[in-house]
Amino acid sequence: MSGKSGPAGPGGTVGSGPVGPGWAVGPGLAGPGSAAGPRLLAVSDLHVAYPQNRQLVEELRPRSPEDWLLVAGDVGERLPDIEWALRTLSGHFARVVWVPGNHDLWTHRTDPVQLRGEERYRRLVAFCQELGVLTPEDPYPVWDGAGGPARIVPLFLLYDYSFRPDGARTKAEGLARAYDTGVVCTDERWLHPDPYPSVEEWCWARVEATRARLAALPPGPPAVLVNHFPLIREPTRVLRYPEFAQWCGTTRTDDWHVRFNASAVVYGHLHIPRTIWRDGVPFVEVSLGYPREWERRPAPPGLPRQVLPMVQPAAAEPPTGHLD
Numbered sequence: 377m378s379g380k381s382g383p384a385g386p387g388g389t390v391g392s393g394p395v396g397p398g399w400a401v402g403p404g405l406a407g408p409g410s411a412a413g414p415r416l417l418a419v420s421d422l423h424v425a426y427p428q429n430r431q432l433v434e435e436l437r438p439r440s441p442e443d444w445l446l447v448a449g450d451v452g453e454r455l456p457d458i459e460w461a462l463r464t465l466s467g468h469f470a471r472v473v474w475v476p477g478n479h480d481l482w483t484h485r486t487d488p489v490q491l492r493g494e495e496r497y498r499r500l501v502a503f504c505q506e507l508g509v510l511t512p513e514d515p516y517p518v519w520d521g522a523g524g525p526a527r528i529v530p531l532f533l534l535y536d537y538s539f540r541p542d543g544a545r546t547k548a549e550g551l552a553r554a555y556d557t558g559v560v561c562t563d564e565r566w567l568h569p570d571p572y573p574s575v576e577e578w579c580w581a582r583v584e585a586t587r588a589r590l591a592a593l594p595p596g597p598p599a600v601l602v603n604h605f606p607l608i609r610e611p612t613r614v615l616r617y618p619e620f621a622q623w624c625g626t627t628r629t630d631d632w633h634v635r636f637n638a639s640a641v642v643y644g645h646l647h648i649p650r651t652i653w654r655d656g657v658p659f660v661e662v663s664l665g666y667p668r669e670w671e672r673r674p675a676p677p678g679l680p681r682q683v684l685p686m687v688q689p690a691a692a693e694p695p696t697g698h699l700d
Contacts, residue, residue: 421647511532512532531586536576547622
């Protein structure tokens with residue numbers, strides 16, 4: 377099922393203060409900014425099958441011809457839509473960097489391309505490389521513009537059901553809780569892990585391969601880590617339905633922002649655009665989301681969001697969240 381959507385619930389107000397030891401919540405980097413010159417920008421969860429979102433993508437333009445755009449997944453569900461969006465964006469921005477979201481990896485019955493799992497991911501990577509769009513399989517570029525230098529690190533890590541509901545000791549217990557409450561991610565129908573036996577085993581393989589690659593990097597500038605799913609559990613604490621967090625990341629990346637010298641972490645997936653700080657590092661959700669979410673907000677989406685140079689906008693968008 378596609379699940380339910382709605383406000384994040386108690387404790388989910390942006391700017392409400394700490395959400396745990398060493399934590400602060402606030403607008404942070406989330407906003408268009410006002411600094412002059414080239415910018416490192418980011419967006420996610422474009423879901424271009426919706427006409428309203430497709431129009432926003434068509435109208436998305438850089439302010440400087442040297443602006444870069446990080447696309448943190450969930451461009452669409454069908455390959456023709458994903459390819460249209462990435463082709464459009466790559467024609468507007470000096471550099472586009474893409475990471476896959478769960479929707480990008482679905483094998484939906486309406487998609488003319490019925491590749492599954494790793495084969496679908498590799499097809500998307502090949503298309504990006506033809507366009508000159510960078511992916512998790514490419515060398516990591518360095519942003520030398522304002523706020524840099526910064527090594528841009530696109531990641532593809534998935535999730536392993538380890539963000540379990542309180543009291544659930546195993547994946548089976550967590551999923552049982554989700555099915556009992558009717559909060560089940562649509563990935564269970566459309567996201568296939570082929571050739572891996574399960575999504576979590578695909579996730580673990582990606583985590584181990586990526587960890588080894590990052591550990592082998594020579595010394596260099598701080599990193600901007602870009603992943604569709606949050607690298608840490610805390611951003612999911614404001615979800616109205618905590619059972620959904622199982623489809624939102626892995627505990628195996630909890631220290632990556634420190635271990636790999638991150639100056640910022642960019643993610644999407646939750647449809648709760650805001651910034652959380654941990655260990656002095658901003659975790660920036662850059663999602664657009666579904667029209668039913670962003671159209672009810674008092675202001676139009678401030679997209680794309682500026683990552684570098686860092687800025688402090690006047691206000692943040694309230695959390696809403698989704699289950700899909």
